[in-house]
Amino acid sequence: MLSRLRGNPWVRLALFLAVCACAGAALHANWAQARDAAAELPLWVLPAAVLSGMAGLTAQMLAWRTLLAGLGSPLPRRVASRVMFVGQLGKYLPGSVWAFVAQVELARDRAVPRSRGAAATLLAVGVTVAVSLAVAAVALPLSSAEAARRWWWALALAPLLLAALHPRVAGLGIRLAARPFARFREVAEAGPLGLGGRAMAAAAGWTLVAWVPLGAHV
Numbered sequence: 001m002l003s004r005l006r007g008n009p010w011v012r013l014a015l016f017l018a019v020c021a022c023a024g025a026a027l028h029a030n031w032a033q034a035r036d037a038a039a040e041l042p043l044w045v046l047p048a049a050v051l052s053g054m055a056g057l058t059a060q061m062l063a064w065r066t067l068l069a070g071l072g073s074p075l076p077r078r079v080a081s082r083v084m085f086v087g088q089l090g091k092y093l094p095g096s097v098w099a100f101v102a103q104v105e106l107a108r109d110r111a112v113p114r115s116r117g118a119a120a121t122l123l124a125v126g127v128t129v130a131v132s133l134a135v136a137a138v139a140l141p142l143s144s145a146e147a148a149r150r151w152w153w154a155l156a157l158a159p160l161l162l163a164a165l166h167p168r169v170a171g172l173g174i175r176l177a178a179r180p181f182a183r184f185r186e187v188a189e190a191g192p193l194g195l196g197g198r199a200m201a202a203a204a205g206w207t208l209v210a211w212v213p214l215g216a217h218v
Contacts (some may be wrong), residue, residue, distance in 0.1 A: 015102075024094040054115050059210035061085065063127060063203040068120040070199025073112040083107050123195070124203070126170070130161035131207040136201035165204060167197045 027090035029033075038046060058081070065080040075083065087103030100121055137155040141148040148155065165168065174195070 002074075011172075019089045019092050022094070023089070025100045026092060037050045049217050052213040055086070056210045056214035056217060059206050059213070060124070060128065063206035063210070064120060064124040064201045066199050066206060067123045067127070067195065068107070068112065068116065070195045071108075071120055073120075075107075075110060075112070077081055079110055083110065123170060124175070126161070127165060127200075127203050130158065131204055132160035132211075134162055135208070135211050136179050165200055167195050167200050170200065171195055 061075075061081055061084045064084055065075060065077065068080070068103040070077060083106040084103060087106050088099050090098035090100075100118075103121055104117040107120075108114055133155060137153075137158045140151070140155065164173075182205050
């Protein structure tokens, strides 16, 4: 029944309308502050910021696509962008899990097993956190010594998290996370989840590249 509901176009339409309503509510709640801030900026700043933000998100999408391909489910760039960017609209819904679920389900529509979609999404989060902390560990002391002293414990985790991105360590984590679901047919049909070093390095590289346009966006 749940599978039929997930594939029902009316259910998906209802979810889409719920996303639009929640997004509208969020914009309405912050509209006065956003309007005043935008009015103080030069005209060229807003389109430049939007384009820079889109470029940064595109690099992050390519990192996720690289991880998914490394797990055995390559997607064309256009398809991968649709899956990730449409799925991210789930962030507007109450709770923090809907974007994750939407991304996995949209990838499933493209014949990506849910186990691979979930693993790629979780790995993308891990890569983003590790690379971002590494960037902060280098940049934060140069821009704010006080912030670096305050968050030294978080910056100290950067080398450990980067080491955890090694394919053997990350692969072990994926297999342990997938073990409770091994009895499900779809997980068994997807085969063992493993990731090569080249895919992980490329994903980390795209995530690092994303910081250039995201920094320009800020």
